[in-house]
Amino acid sequence: MITCPQCNYENAEGSRYCSQCGASLSEESPADTKRKRLWLPILTPAIVLVLVGAALYFVYDQQAGINKEVVTWKTEAEEAALAGEYREAEKLLTRAIQERPDEEALQEELSHVQTALSMEKELEEVSKLLEEGSLSEADEQLATIQATLKQENGRLYQTLVPALNEMDSRFTLQEVNEELSKITDVDELAAKLNTLSDLNLEEAAKVREKIYEKIVNRSTKTAEAAAEDKRYTEAIALIDEGLQYVSNDEKLIQLKERVQQEKQAFEQAAQERLESAMQQAAQDELRNETEALEVADIRMEKDEFGDYKISGELKSVATQVISTISVKYDIKTQDGEVVRSESAKVYPNYLTPGSTGSFEKMYYNLEEGEYMVEMTELEWLVE
Structure with a gap:
């Protein structure tokens, strides 16, 4: 039998609750029960504190x-x-x-x-x-x-x-x-090269090559045009300008060599022409001074009145205008005896190269006879 700790009612073995008062039937002694009652107020807050601490730690950790x-x-x-x-x-x-x-x-x-x-x-x-x-x-x-x-x-x-x-x-x-x-000017093209100099893009190299090609083409075109006009110094300067930016371009280098050869040949020919011209000028000057006139005709005629007329034509072979021309001649007998030494003025007063002048003079008091005329001297001034 199990005694109820509350009402002391005797209950059958194995019962868990008192059939009289409903109290829990425990095998613990009243002393044990009393001890539990003493610990319970102490344990409950501690358990709550532990649970709250665990919750706070979980929240903190999270x-x-x-x-x-x-x-x-x-x-x-x-x-x-x-x-x-x-x-x-x-x-x-x-x-x-x-x-x-x-x-x-x-x-x-x-x-x-x-x-x-x-x-x-x-x-x-x-x-x-x-x-x-x-x-x-x-x-x-x-x-x-x-x-x-x-x-x-x-x-x-x-x-x-x-x-x-x-x-x-x-x-x-x-x-x-x-x-x-x-852009067609080489300087402007060169300025674009400077613009591209700081660019590291792969495409920049292609554009630079395009500019180089354009500089070569432009320099070639302008230099060849100058060379055709015999402006060789200018042509070489134009090529050198291009070579400043494309120094190893074979096309410009070969063009420069060709222009230099043409320049040398031209200058040599010019020198030869100058020397030839100087020689010709000296020859012309000598001719103008000594052989400016050719006698085209000189004759002596007797008219129906028994008077004599001497006339003639002269051609200028000078290279300059000559003037104040006079003719000196001798009137001779058939035996060669000089009867008179005379002179005459040639008209017009000025003769241009290749033109002709004439002269004539009448003689009224020559004795009857056969005469001939022989030119002895020509005088003129070179203008």
Whole structure:
């Protein structure tokens, strides 16, 4: 039998509750029960404290894990942004903000990354404009991006500089390439070479080759035109101008050698002509002084009245105009005896090269006889 500790009612063995009062039937002694009652007020707060502490530790541990993840995402986002992976940086920062929406630093970093993304998109639009050949629009867009970049500070925005420089180089390259068709002056072409000198694009080498070719063609064309006009010094100067920029061009080197040979031959021929002209001038001067006239005709005639007339024609073989021409002659008998020595003026007073003049003179008091005339001297002045 089991005695109820509450009402002392005897209950059957194995009963758990008193059939009289309903109290729990325990094998513990009243003393044990009393001890339990003494510990219970002490254990209950302790258990609650342990449970609350465990809960707080769990919450702390969970928040610490989130903080660690947020810091990791932030670090990875910074690394991605500085590597130019703005879209990945945006995803990481967005994830971090979802966990810590009140963190202003995260919001600020996300704003900078989104600005960089926007500028990257604008640079892509510039690239499309360049591909379409819309240089004016591309130039305006580049100027806007450059102005925005100047207003922003930080390493993040510096990552856009290489892409911006590349777009600017592509714009410059395309602009130069389009201008080439309008440029014919070698100095202007050389200026375009200077413009391209700072560009590291692969396409820049092709445009430089195009400029070199145009310099060679232009120098060749102008030099050959000058050489055809016998302006050999100018032609050589034009070739040398081209060789300043394409020093090893075989075409220009050969052209220079040919022009120099032509110049030498021309100068030699000119020298020979000069010497020949000087010789001819000396001969002409001697002829003008000593043999300026040829006697075309001289005769002596007797008219019906018994008077005698001496007349003649002279031709100028001088190379200059001669004037004041006079003829001296002797009147002789058939035996060669000089009867008279006379002179006469030739008209016109001036004879040009190749022209003729004449003279005549009447004699009324010569004795009857047969006479002949012999020219003894000619006098003239060279103008």
